[in-house]
Amino acid sequence: MRGIEPIVSWLDERLGVRAIGRALFARKIPAGTGWIYTLGSITLFLFVLQLATGTLLATSYAPTPDHAFDSVRYITEEAPFGSFLRGLHVWGATVMVVAVLLHTLRTFMTGSYKFPRELTWMSGALLIMLVLGFGFTGYLLPWNQKAYWATQVGARLAEQVPLLGPAIARLLLGGGELGPQTLTRFYAVHVLVLPAIVVSLIAVHLFMVVRQGISAPPRRGEATAIASDRAEDRQRALAEYARRKEGGKSFYPYTLAKDAVAIFLVLALVASLAWYFAPEVGEIADAAETSFNPRPEWYFLWLFQFLKYFPGNLEVLGAVVLPTVGFALLFALPLLDRSRHRHPLDRPFMLAGALGVLALLVGLTIAGARSPLATAYVPMAPTVARGARIFHELHCESCHSVRGRGGAVGPDLAVSIPGHDSAWIRAHFRNPAELLPGSPMPAFGLLDDEIEALVAYVEELRGGGPPSENAPELFGRYCTACHELGGRGGHIGPSLDDIGSSRSRSFLHRYIEDPKSLFTDSRMPSWLAPRGPLSHEQIEDLARFLAAQHGQSARNLPSQSRKENP
Amino acid sequence: MTCAADREPTLERRGFLVWVFWTAMALIASSVVTPLVAFFSGPLVQRRSPVRVRIGRLDDLPLDRPQRVEFVLRRHDGWVTESGRRAAWIVKRQNGVTAFDPRCTHLGCAYRWRDATGQFVCPCHNGLYDLDGRVVGGPPPRPLDTYAITVEDGILYLVPSPQRRTA
Numbered sequence: 001m002r003g004i005e006p007i008v009s010w011l012d013e014r015l016g017v018r019a020i021g022r023a024l025f026a027r028k029i030p031a032g033t034g035w036i037y038t039l040g041s042i043t044l045f046l047f048v049l050q051l052a053t054g055t056l057l058a059t060s061y062a063p064t065p066d067h068a069f070d071s072v073r074y075i076t077e078e079a080p081f082g083s084f085l086r087g088l089h090v091w092g093a094t095v096m097v098v099a100v101l102l103h104t105l106r107t108f109m110t111g112s113y114k115f116p117r118e119l120t121w122m123s124g125a126l127l128i129m130l131v132l133g134f135g136f137t138g139y140l141l142p143w144n145q146k147a148y149w150a151t152q153v154g155a156r157l158a159e160q161v162p163l164l165g166p167a168i169a170r171l172l173l174g175g176g177e178l179g180p181q182t183l184t185r186f187y188a189v190h191v192l193v194l195p196a197i198v199v200s201l202i203a204v205h206l207f208m209v210v211r212q213g214i215s216a217p218p219r220r221g222e223a224t225a226i227a228s229d230r231a232e233d234r235q236r237a238l239a240e241y242a243r244r245k246e247g248g249k250s251f252y253p254y255t256l257a258k259d260a261v262a263i264f265l266v267l268a269l270v271a272s273l274a275w276y277f278a279p280e281v282g283e284i285a286d287a288a289e290t291s292f293n294p295r296p297e298w299y300f301l302w303l304f305q306f307l308k309y310f311p312g313n314l315e316v317l318g319a320v321v322l323p324t325v326g327f328a329l330l331f332a333l334p335l336l337d338r339s340r341h342r343h344p345l346d347r348p349f350m351l352a353g354a355l356g357v358l359a360l361l362v363g364l365t366i367a368g369a370r371s372p373l374a375t376a377y378v379p380m381a382p383t384v385a386r387g388a389r390i391f392h393e394l395h396c397e398s399c400h401s402v403r404g405r406g407g408a409v410g411p412d413l414a415v416s417i418p419g420h421d422s423a424w425i426r427a428h429f430r431n432p433a434e435l436l437p438g439s440p441m442p443a444f445g446l447l448d449d450e451i452e453a454l455v456a457y458v459e460e461l462r463g464g465g466p467p468s469e470n471a472p473e474l475f476g477r478y479c480t481a482c483h484e485l486g487g488r489g490g491h492i493g494p495s496l497d498d499i500g501s502s503r504s505r506s507f508l509h510r511y512i513e514d515p516k517s518l519f520t521d522s523r524m525p526s527w528l529a530p531r532g533p534l535s536h537e538q539i540e541d542l543a544r545f546l547a548a549q550h551g552q553s554a555r556n557l558p559s560q561s562r563k564e565n566p
Numbered sequence: 567m568t569c570a571a572d573r574e575p576t577l578e579r580r581g582f583l584v585w586v587f588w589t590a591m592a593l594i595a596s597s598v599v600t601p602l603v604a605f606f607s608g609p610l611v612q613r614r615s616p617v618r619v620r621i622g623r624l625d626d627l628p629l630d631r632p633q634r635v636e637f638v639l640r641r642h643d644g645w646v647t648e649s650g651r652r653a654a655w656i657v658k659r660q661n662g663v664t665a666f667d668p669r670c671t672h673l674g675c676a677y678r679w680r681d682a683t684g685q686f687v688c689p690c691h692n693g694l695y696d697l698d699g700r701v702v703g704g705p706p707p708r709p710l711d712t713y714a715i716t717v718e719d720g721i722l723y724l725v726p727s728p729q730r731r732t733a
Contacts, residue, residue, distance in 0.1 A: 045594075049598060052598060052602055053602070056602050056605050056606060059606065060644065060645075062645065067645060067646065070645040070646065071644070071645040073645065074644055074645035078612075079605060079608050079612075080604050080605060080607075080608045080611060080612070081601040081604040081605045081608075082605060082608075084601050085601050085602070085605045088601070252587070253580060253583040253584045253586070253587045254580075254583060256587050257583035257584070257586040257587040257590070260586065260587045260590035260591055260594070261586060261590050263590070263594055264590045264593055264594050267594055267597060267598070271597065445638065445640050445649070446640070447617065447640055447641070447642065447647065449642075450647065
């Protein structure tokens with residue numbers, strides 16, 4: 001430390017850094033501030049973590065609909081430490097919301113928002129709103145299904161604002177539809193506008209914390225001054241605080257050591273979450289995929305659930321009026337609360353009110369999280385989904401049909417042709433003319449991983465590979481009591497003659513394994529051992545068999561036709 | 567009044583907390599900075615597997631006369647898979663075929679062939695190369711970079727990633 005002394009002196013003569021350092025680090029903190037007083041520092045640290053991870057993520061993110069999803073997939077699956085970095089950002093956001101709420105709760109409980117710290121609270125209330133704004137704008141950026149539909153809902157909520165609603169929604173979306181302009185707007189707000197405002201507001205917030213000092217822990221029965229008191233009473237309250245402050249210890253190292261340890265533990269938590277629960281890439285945003293169940297991020301679930309209790313014409317109440325009133329009350333709390341007491345037990349009504357609001361929010365959040373999904377939905381495997389995208393990008397449907405829709409130059413891809421297994425398809429994609437001389441299919445010069453994705457997609461269309469010889473027998477033994485196929489079987493469940501046209505193999509697999517996980521009111525029992533008689537492999541066999549059923553007599557099935565025409 | 571005996575443990579406690587603070591800060595800083603630096607340094611370690619491109623029949627190329635060929639290279643670049651136009655200079659000699667990267671080894675400008683002098687000329691700083699890519703004038707620090715080539719069934723293929731040769 002001696003070595004830097006001349007540098008410090010040089011700076012001190014010009015900038016007065018010693019006085020600044022003393023004001024910041026040698027200031028006294030009243031005795032009795034325990035671990036719950038570290039929540040503010042934790043929040044500040046998490047914000048810095050978001051700035052750092054967000055800046056790095058921005059180096060590999062493209063805010064356009066045709067590249068956003070792929071760039072997030074690249075960050076998550078290919079870039080070194082990308083998944084961990086994104087995990088830090090996503091989990092950091094979640095933990096930050098929790099830290100902000102707990103910090104607010106602590107400040108409320110200790111009555112720290114009262115004279116002379118009203119403005120500190122108000123700037124904090126604004127910061128809460130901005131943090132939620134970060135969450136809302138950041139959620140869209142991965143451009144996956146969750147992002148797309150949650151933003152769709154958010155924009156519709158904004159539309160509910162009386163008079164200005166439609167204009168606000170258009171400004172938010174950058175037009176009438178959620179699209180490229182929405183994404184660039186959200187991106188700019190998320191990475192430029194909000195950080196600039198929040199950094200300035202944090203500076204103000206911290207300046208006030210240092211200027212007024214950290215509030216002394218409240219004592220039972222103790223009364224303090226309020227803004228409308230006489231000047232000498234307010235002076236007496238300030239003098240009393242100054243006395244308690246002098247009795248405390250210096251900020252460095254006593255408070256800061258505690259802060260640093262708490263921050264380290266929170267960082268360990270965020271890092272563990274990022275490592276063990278890495279955020280998923282999801283499926284690319286698709287306005288045509290109507291079976292997706294939109295769900296907001298957990299910290300908006302309370303609002304999501306709240307809105308279910310408001311019928312049509314009253315929805316504006318739940319969507320706009322009540323949340324606005326709630327926030328206005330929070331913001332203006334120091335002006336509305338005229339009590340001189342600070343200890344929570346001396347303020348029973350405030351305490352009860354706060355606990356009531358808290359219980360309501362927690363209850364709504366839990367109810368929202370547990371509310372059943374409206375439609376059963378099984379996402380495509382990532383490779384299959386990628387294959388489907390390449391299929392559309394190369395305009396394959398101009399020549400090939402899938403289940404009767406598309407061009408007629410090439411064969412229908414949902415129908416398996418005997419002898420054309422995945423190895424054949426792979427070789428065919430590489431050089432169409434080699435296996436089928438004179439084939440009009442162009443050689444696209446595709447890369448190996450693109451070919452693999454396309455093969456996976458075509459396999460999925462054809463039911464994920466051919467079922468085994470035993471599949472029809474399995475079906476006959478376990479399924480025909482309730483289901484009809486090819487004119488034989490019961491009528492308790494639906495006919496399965498054309499099931500492959502509406503359900504994918506992965507859906508059927510999951511449904512046979514655990515029907516109630518997809519449809520809570522399903523009457524079908526679970527077939528997976530030990531609850532049912534079938535193994536995982538047998539269920540996969542059945543799922544492939546069923547996914548290949550396209551039409552009345554199911555004659556497209558090679559294994560079955562072999563059995564019927566020996 | 568505090569006597570010396572009372573102050574001793576306080577000083578010890580202070581010293582301990584100073585140590586706790588700086589240790590925790592060092593741990594926090596290093597565990598945040600490490601993944602950030604690793605992520606940003608990705609391009610230093612990430613290498614794409616090379617892609618082989620079909621050029622054409624070897625017999626169609628003239629002898630001792632550089633031929634500029636264009637081809638379409640499909641490749642992954644970050645999160646984008648793109649098909650882009652690329653070029654190479656192919657020189658067929660009696661003793662074999664060479665494919666040259668089409669950028670000058672000085673500062674990367676696209677050079678061209680001048681028939682009159684029988685040299686490759688770079689328009690930026692007058693770098694000159696002979697038919698075998700050796701530097702014969704100007705600032706280029708080393709001969710032209712080459713591409714790996716293979717010939718199968720009379721068809722010429724190349725891998726368009728430049729390989730350095732020493733002067």
